[in-house]
Amino acid sequence: MTAMPIIPPLPERQPTDWTSPAMQARLAARYRGERNFRRMGAAALLIAASFLAFLLFTIVRDGWSGFLRTEARVEVTFTAATLDVDPAAVAGPNGAATLARADYLALMNEAAKGLDPAAGTLSDAAWLALRDRLLADPALLGQRVTVWVPVRSTIDLLAKGKYDLSAPADSRGVSDREVEAWRWLEREGRLRTGFNAAFLGNADSTEPELAGIGGAALGSLFTLFITIIIAFPLGVLSAVWLEEFAPRGRLADVIELSINNLAAVPSIIFGLLGLAFFLNFAGLPRSSPLVGGITLALMIMPVIVIAARVAIKAVPPSIRDAALGIGASPIQVVFQHVLPLSLPGIMTGTIIGIARALGETAPLLLIGMRAFVTDVPQGITAPATVLPMQVFLWSDDVQRGFVEKTSAAILVLLVILITMNSLAIYLRNRFERRW
Amino acid sequence: MNPNPAPNPAIGHNIVPKMTARDVNVFYGQKQAIKNVSIDVSSEHVTAFIGPSGCGKSTFLRCLNRMNDTVDGARVEGRIELDSQDIYAPAMDVVQLRARVGMVFQKPNPFPKSIYENVAYGPRIHGLARAKADMDNIVESALRRAGLWDEVKDRLAESGTAMSGGQQQRLCIARAIAVDPEVILMDEPCSALDPIATARIEELIDELRGRYAIVIVTHNMQQAARVSQKTAFFHLGTLVEYDDTSAIFTNPKATRTKDYITGRYG
Numbered sequence: 001m002t003a004m005p006i007i008p009p010l011p012e013r014q015p016t017d018w019t020s021p022a023m024q025a026r027l028a029a030r031y032r033g034e035r036n037f038r039r040m041g042a043a044a045l046l047i048a049a050s051f052l053a054f055l056l057f058t059i060v061r062d063g064w065s066g067f068l069r070t071e072a073r074v075e076v077t078f079t080a081a082t083l084d085v086d087p088a089a090v091a092g093p094n095g096a097a098t099l100a101r102a103d104y105l106a107l108m109n110e111a112a113k114g115l116d117p118a119a120g121t122l123s124d125a126a127w128l129a130l131r132d133r134l135l136a137d138p139a140l141l142g143q144r145v146t147v148w149v150p151v152r153s154t155i156d157l158l159a160k161g162k163y164d165l166s167a168p169a170d171s172r173g174v175s176d177r178e179v180e181a182w183r184w185l186e187r188e189g190r191l192r193t194g195f196n197a198a199f200l201g202n203a204d205s206t207e208p209e210l211a212g213i214g215g216a217a218l219g220s221l222f223t224l225f226i227t228i229i230i231a232f233p234l235g236v237l238s239a240v241w242l243e244e245f246a247p248r249g250r251l252a253d254v255i256e257l258s259i260n261n262l263a264a265v266p267s268i269i270f271g272l273l274g275l276a277f278f279l280n281f282a283g284l285p286r287s288s289p290l291v292g293g294i295t296l297a298l299m300i301m302p303v304i305v306i307a308a309r310v311a312i313k314a315v316p317p318s319i320r321d322a323a324l325g326i327g328a329s330p331i332q333v334v335f336q337h338v339l340p341l342s343l344p345g346i347m348t349g350t351i352i353g354i355a356r357a358l359g360e361t362a363p364l365l366l367i368g369m370r371a372f373v374t375d376v377p378q379g380i381t382a383p384a385t386v387l388p389m390q391v392f393l394w395s396d397d398v399q400r401g402f403v404e405k406t407s408a409a410i411l412v413l414l415v416i417l418i419t420m421n422s423l424a425i426y427l428r429n430r431f432e433r434r435w
Numbered sequence: 436m437n438p439n440p441a442p443n444p445a446i447g448h449n450i451v452p453k454m455t456a457r458d459v460n461v462f463y464g465q466k467q468a469i470k471n472v473s474i475d476v477s478s479e480h481v482t483a484f485i486g487p488s489g490c491g492k493s494t495f496l497r498c499l500n501r502m503n504d505t506v507d508g509a510r511v512e513g514r515i516e517l518d519s520q521d522i523y524a525p526a527m528d529v530v531q532l533r534a535r536v537g538m539v540f541q542k543p544n545p546f547p548k549s550i551y552e553n554v555a556y557g558p559r560i561h562g563l564a565r566a567k568a569d570m571d572n573i574v575e576s577a578l579r580r581a582g583l584w585d586e587v588k589d590r591l592a593e594s595g596t597a598m599s600g601g602q603q604q605r606l607c608i609a610r611a612i613a614v615d616p617e618v619i620l621m622d623e624p625c626s627a628l629d630p631i632a633t634a635r636i637e638e639l640i641d642e643l644r645g646r647y648a649i650v651i652v653t654h655n656m657q658q659a660a661r662v663s664q665k666t667a668f669f670h671l672g673t674l675v676e677y678d679d680t681s682a683i684f685t686n687p688k689a690t691r692t693k694d695y696i697t698g699r700y701g
Binding site for chain 2: 247248316318319320321322323324325326327328329332336337341
């Protein structure tokens with residue numbers, strides 16, 4: 001038998017004194033550390049929130065007046081001679097067409113003479129108001145009526161108090177003549193400021209008082225439509241295949257890595273791809289929502305794949321077992337159980353991806369959606385621009401009137417984005433299932 | 436292959452086999468989980484698979500309706516027949532096999548759908564009901580046989596996941612019955628249930644005996660003794676002993692069986 005090693009006995013352990021001053025000090029230090037940590041967290045949140053509040057405050061301050069427009073009251077006589085139309089033809093079967101072709105510009109110039117000191121204050125497109133009025137009621141031909149027409153951006157801004165009139169004339173950005181004309185209009189009570197429907201309905205224009213985001217909004221809508229119909233099915237089917245059918249192994253790992261990397265690729269690179277492939281190789285129409293939508297679909301597809309895979313993975317295997325165990329085929333398991341159960345998660349990921357696509361400009365710059373488009377786009381192949389691009393274009397413009405338009409357009413974009421994100425959160429909370 | 440195959444234990448004497456397995460080996464990757472198992476399962480009896488954790492009894496059960504197909508890297512060798520038909524033959528339709536050999540899992544896993552839809556799902560995908568009335572009949576009879584009808588007949592539209600654990604497990608049995616299987620495999624169906632719900636399931640198994648060939652995997656030896664007529668004892672991937680339940684529990688032939696049922700290990 002080998003000799004057992006001799007283990008010295010352990011020294012007797014003293015009972016712990018929980019009330020000693022050293023123990024109390026350690027306890028106090030622990031609480032102090034905890035308090036400091038909480039304060040740091042709260043401070044970080046406060047700083048982040050104040051940045052956000054500052055951003056929102058400046059945008060609202062600069063932008064709210066973009067939703068208002070100043071109009072001037074003009075008296076006008078719809079004389080057939082000035083309009084260059086034959087009253088007999090107007091009464092005839094093609095009366096409306098004849099009226100549509102009339103010379104409203106001449107009539108507008110005629111009417112503007114009535115505003116003598118302020119004759120040049122009306123917008124270049126003021127004649128449109130006359131045409132709309134007469135087309136709505138042809139019986140007004142030959143009558144004298146009062147019409148409200150838009151004024152030039154400078155007068156609009158003067159009426160909104162955007163100029164510092166105490167500054168010297170050469171540095172305040174508005175001439176004495178314009179100020180005089182505005183004062184005369186105000187004295188005569190010929191100005192009113194109201195809701196700017198044109199801002200929401202029109203497309204871009206060189207004149208701030210005529211520019212609107214309607215064209216860009218519709219361009220965004222068309223673009224996102226293309227993005228969704230391409231990215232959603234492709235993304236979801238890829239995720240289903242990867243999660244449910246792909247053989248595990250090196251290939252699956254490589255695909256997974258590629259998708260994760262693709263989601264992190266700078267968006268401008270997708271723009272280059274769109275330029276090289278869809279425009280130069282495939283010959284699709286430049287500046288169109290079609291190409292923009294396909295490019296953005298490529299960009300957000302990895303996002304959808306990742307979100308959909310997470311959602312599919314969250315469906316418990318026991319549900320798959322249950323369905324397989326009573327003889328459901330793998331396709332039935334996927335389409336009747338896994339997809340319906342993971343749809344809320346997939347939808348959330350998709351909406352977040354679409355919100356990202358909605359705010360994207362860089363790839364669209366390269367495929368020509370930085371176009372100056374004065375018409376509301378008529379289809380997915382027509383030249384168009386999108387909301388964030390419109391913000392970019394206006395922020396670049398030298399005219400003072402575009403400052404408020406830029407902020408107003410940002411507000412519209414933010415409202416749409418917040419709505420979409422709220423929808424995503426609602427869907428997640430409403431339909432998320434817990435096991 | 437096992438270099439030193441154990442002498443083939445009784446495959447099951449004097450029974451008419453519903454399912455037969457011969458020299459079944461199962462591998463998960465490199466690891467062999469089942470070694471040379473041969474066994475016959477009868478329609479008239481409830482057959483219990485017992486054995487310590489990791490002995491392969493659940494693995495073998497999952498071979499009987501090819502649920503191991505869904506496990507990556509699983510490989511099954513040997514021959515398993517249902518009514519003398521090789522279930523691993525290319526001609527065998529696995530979807531139909533699983534309808535004929537139903538399964539009830541360890542954890543109750545009703546679909547997050549209504550009680551009615553849970554039961555109707557199987558018959559619907561196999562096209563067993565032509566009209567709504569047919570389906571209503573199938574659902575009602577399945578729920579009656581599972582002993583659940585009286586408890587749920589007034590709330591068929593409620594979610595299957597809102598019921599108690601025992602009711603959920605009986606719903607899963609009703610779901611398996613609804614496709615009119617010939618064999619029902621139960622993988623530790625009571626391990627997640629309290630004693631009262633367990634007793635209810637055991638009663639139900641007894642009522643279903645004779646109509647379906649029932650194979651139940653259980654950890655609980657008392658349960659095996661209560662519900663089964665035939666018992667197979669698995670150990671380390673081999674079938675050690677297979678005999679009448681009364682014989683296994685009163686007069687085991689193998690020492691390993693004897694040690695296990697007397698609580699020496701497991």
